[in-house]
Amino acid sequence: MKLLWCWRCKMDVPMLDDDEFRKAKDLYSADFKKIKEDRFKPLLRYYYELTGFAETNPVAILHHKITLYGPPCKKCGKPYRTPVASFCAACGNIRPDENS
Ligand SMILES: [Zn+2]
Ligand SMILES: [Zn+2]
Known part of the structure; x- marks a missing residue:
């Protein structure tokens, strides 16, 4: 977990790493038969x-x-914003080409 700026929410939010996110995704898709409020509680x-x-x-x-x-x-x-972005959407900074 890491606190990062989310451009969609326009605030700093706790972001999940790959393992944490996989678990969250499992919990999200589990038990779709339940009523909405209960389903997302876990x-x-x-x-x-x-x-x-x-x-x-x-x-x-x-x-x-x-x-x-x-x-x-x-x-x-x-x-x-994205792993392949060529510039920063927040400040316009051109991203240096890290592969060259
Ligand atoms: Zn967000
Ligand atoms: Zn920037």
Whole structure:
């Protein structure tokens, strides 16, 4: 878990690493027969225990995955939004080509 800027939520949110996210995804897709509120309780509880953040929107958790956002911008520190972004959407900083 890592606190990162989410451009969708426009705030810092606890983002999950790959393992944590896989578990969250499992909890999200489990038991679709249950009524809506009950169905998402295990996911929201899991996220809360992991992050200490009382998220109420289960769908928001599904985009809070560290690797979806790419590395942090060297200028402003916010993530580049996607792993393949060529510039920072927050401050416009051009991302240096790390592969060359
Ligand atoms: Zn978000
Ligand atoms: Zn930036």
